[in-house]
Amino acid sequence: MIVEIPGVFSPQEAQVLVEKLRATSWIDGKITAGAQSQRVKHNRQLDGDNPLGREIGDEIINRLAKDAVFMSAALPKRIYPPLFNRYGMGESFGFHIDNAVRGIRASRERVRTDLSATLFLSDPDSYDGGELVIRDTYGEQRVKLKAGSMILYPGSSVHKVEPVTRGERMASFFWIESLVRDDAQRSVLLDMDVAIQRLTQQEASEESLVQLTGCYHNLLRMWADC
Numbered sequence: 001m002i003v004e005i006p007g008v009f010s011p012q013e014a015q016v017l018v019e020k021l022r023a024t025s026w027i028d029g030k031i032t033a034g035a036q037s038q039r040v041k042h043n044r045q046l047d048g049d050n051p052l053g054r055e056i057g058d059e060i061i062n063r064l065a066k067d068a069v070f071m072s073a074a075l076p077k078r079i080y081p082p083l084f085n086r087y088g089m090g091e092s093f094g095f096h097i098d099n100a101v102r103g104i105r106a107s108r109e110r111v112r113t114d115l116s117a118t119l120f121l122s123d124p125d126s127y128d129g130g131e132l133v134i135r136d137t138y139g140e141q142r143v144k145l146k147a148g149s150m151i152l153y154p155g156s157s158v159h160k161v162e163p164v165t166r167g168e169r170m171a172s173f174f175w176i177e178s179l180v181r182d183d184a185q186r187s188v189l190l191d192m193d194v195a196i197q198r199l200t201q202q203e204a205s206e207e208s209l210v211q212l213t214g215c216y217h218n219l220l221r222m223w224a225d226c
Helices: 011-022 051-065 068-074 183-201 206-223
Strands: 003-005 076-079 083-087 092-096 101-103 110-112 115-120 132-136 139-143 150-154 159-161 164-166 169-178
Touching: 003 068, 011 051, 011 169, 051 068, 051 076, 051 083, 051 169, 068 076, 068 150, 068 183, 076 110, 110 169, 132 150, 183 206
Parallel strands: none
Antiparallel strands: 003 150, 076 169, 083 169, 092 159, 101 110, 115 150, 115 169, 132 139, 132 159
16 A cells, blocks of 8 residues: 655745755765665665754654544554655665664664655655655556655565656655554555545435444454554
């Protein structure tokens, strides 16, 4: 299941964030890569302890907590503190798969990476290349969203970032441990939730809505890993 979360930030807000991030110091992205990923990772990252990164990361999580699409699609249990990457001319990240479990820095807490998220910050017209390519059941999905929008996809997906051939691509990325670890089950719950919301807007019968809502919560009760 691949889901777009539009407008986490407005394009104007995203541009302000890009300007702030551009002015701070960056490190080699290989530092946070696993053994396999290091061979294909060529980018820069913000250090996880960078105060600006922590500030923006907290704002990202605050906004997502109020986003109905994100909450319905992800059913978040834990969110890994957002990180930030930067791709300039010729930089890329070849096909790889994210680690299944990631420990949070300076903490004993671990996050199972059920879902991966990329929040695009750079204006897509300001750079060429840099598409996020995700392999799924239907082949390769190429993603390049407008500034401030986010893509959510299964952490089990093989994916890559295409080489940037003009300009610079800046984004935030992180992982979510869901209450429901199985992607197919999350997809069913999302479809049901969307249907409930649509039927509510259409003023469907109260009895049918209660029955369908009950089915949703009973499935969540069966599948949730609390």
